[in-house]
Amino acid sequence: MLSDVKDQNVVVVQSIHHTPDELLFEYLLLVDTVKDLGAKRVTAFIPYFAYARQDERFKPGEALSFKTVSKLIESVGTDEIYTIDMHQHRVLKSSEVFGIPSHNLSAMPSLADHVQKLGKLEKPLVIGPDAEAEQWAKLAAERLHTDYDVFQKTRLGDAKVDVRPRKSNANGRDVLIVDDIISTGGTIVEAVKILKGQGASRVQVACTHPILAPGALEKIREAGVEDVIGTDTVPSPISVVSVAPLIAEQVKKNGD
Ligand code: R5P
Numbered sequence: 001m002l003s004d005v006k007d008q009n010v011v012v013v014q015s016i017h018h019t020p021d022e023l024l025f026e027y028l029l030l031v032d033t034v035k036d037l038g039a040k041r042v043t044a045f046i047p048y049f050a051y052a053r054q055d056e057r058f059k060p061g062e063a064l065s066f067k068t069v070s071k072l073i074e075s076v077g078t079d080e081i082y083t084i085d086m087h088q089h090r091v092l093k094s095s096e097v098f099g100i101p102s103h104n105l106s107a108m109p110s111l112a113d114h115v116q117k118l119g120k121l122e123k124p125l126v127i128g129p130d131a132e133a134e135q136w137a138k139l140a141a142e143r144l145h146t147d148y149d150v151f152q153k154t155r156l157g158d159a160k161v162d163v164r165p166r167k168s169n170a171n172g173r174d175v176l177i178v179d180d181i182i183s184t185g186g187t188i189v190e191a192v193k194i195l196k197g198q199g200a201s202r203v204q205v206a207c208t209h210p211i212l213a214p215g216a217l218e219k220i221r222e223a224g225v226e227d228v229i230g231t232d233t234v235p236s237p238i239s240v241v242s243v244a245p246l247i248a249e250q251v252k253k254n255g256d
Contacts, residue, residue, distance in 0.1 A: 047233035185216030
């Protein structure tokens, strides 16, 4: 039963992942209801924001889903929004899309802590598979007190990417690859091929959102990766790191 929300600050946590339309609609109904019942303020935590990748009309006439969904979220009275490692390729700041205060938290320090806890890598080289991943590679490397680099990636199709190395050489090094999303696994597999070709020792992979299309995990394991870890922004067999402490810490900071 919904407790009394009148004049209360309400925090809503809703990840919009595998059935995004259903989960988005649930969010809209929930927030509209608590506002209708007199809630003073609603702060949303949307750990995985499914529509963020459609931030451009890739083909003429396509929907700009990111913008449309953001408008819907605001329209029910959301006052502030937090996302986690949201895909920001062309839209570089969520404030370009949202009219309400918006913040993007990162799960990379928590993922790096888990890698540390596993204790299998020795001063790993942290690799981001594309330019966008530099922010995550940097965060993970700082947490692990090590160095990082990023590869150059060109997307050739939904499941096909071209990945090329830049300056680092993984010869004889343990490597941690970090990314926001693993979907088909194509990006990670291409990165692993380069690293193994350079003579990398052990390779681990960490991502925030393990979307994992069918066969993705198997492909990555076949490429020679033993440990693939992710967070619970998207439920999956590798969702071993919880983002609950990250959210709880922020709620505490906000005093909600
Ligand atoms: C895209 O730029 C993202 O950061 C990920 O690299 C991408 O979503 C991974 O997709 P996939 O696993 O299908 O290669």
